Amino acid sequence: MFSKACEYGIRASVYIALQSMEGRRVSVNEIAEEIDSPIAFTAKILQQLSRSNIIHSVKGPTGGFEIERENMESVKLNMIVKAIDGDDIYKGCGLGLKECNADKPCPLHDKFVDIRSDLSKMLRNTSLYELAMGLEVGLTYLKR
């Protein structure tokens, strides 16, 4: 469904959001530890999210990553997915035709766009804040 990079990116963002709620800034090492991901690869993804203004990074000692309180609610999953995986999942044909277009649809088009639009809607409506809350109350987990 999502690329590994995107999965790590979402998990990392949720963890950063959780810690930012308590004013803590976190390092790549801590993030990778807490979400069980490869450190250097995670660092690359965080750079990408930082450049996309989804998370905020601070260099030097006491530096690390954080998410502004306001962004915690306004940043939705669809932004993270788009920043990392592009918009293939929102626009692409389920059977791999070069373009998905109702004027010349693939055999699966009608059924596929239903699913795709549900997924898209779900990602658009899900904020980091919401996901971080589930974590905070101990209902959900970022590794197992």
Added chain:
Amino acid sequence: MFSKACEYGIRASVYIALQSMEGRRVSVNEIAEEIDSPIAFTAKILQQLSRSNIIHSVKGPTGGFEIERENMESVKLNMIVKAIDGDDIYKGCGLGLKECNADKPCPLHDKFVDIRSDLSKMLRNTSLYELAMGLEVGLTYLKR
């Protein structure tokens, strides 16, 4: 969403079904031409589907691929996807946790399983026959 192999596999299967409705057996070359896919790679995928008893192959001159009339209705997309991509898409965690399990869910679990089960249901309920029919009446296309 699906791998390239799976996309080609579905497109090929639908084309074979369409031709089998008229009693025509088709070669890899014709299939690859009609669905716009790499020939040798497509051949590999067809072998896989043949071994999974989803399509039927015949060697030698006048040989090729076909789908028995009965199978055309009983073969659903979920079988093709499972044969090629495995069941990650049916069982895997959306955020990449090692296992998807409601007892220790990831932050996205509840929302993700909804989408996943809709997708799963759609694939389970869609037959090759149904898709081939859309093609036959000129409503849908396998390449663009």
Added chain:
DNA sequence: CGTTAATCGGACAATTTTATCCGAAATAGG
């Protein structure tokens, strides 16, 4: 029986994705 046309199967190659390494730049704190 020999030729020809087709799939089968294994080895190989190219590309993309995932992952690692390391030096550079920034900055807090002594």
Added chain:
DNA sequence: CCTATTTCGGATAAAATTGTCCGATTAACG
């Protein structure tokens, strides 16, 4: 100013996916 700690950015490596090649096998047909 100096040192230590952190992200940044580019090069590189490993693994997985995608794609190619070719000889073996099968079978139709003259």
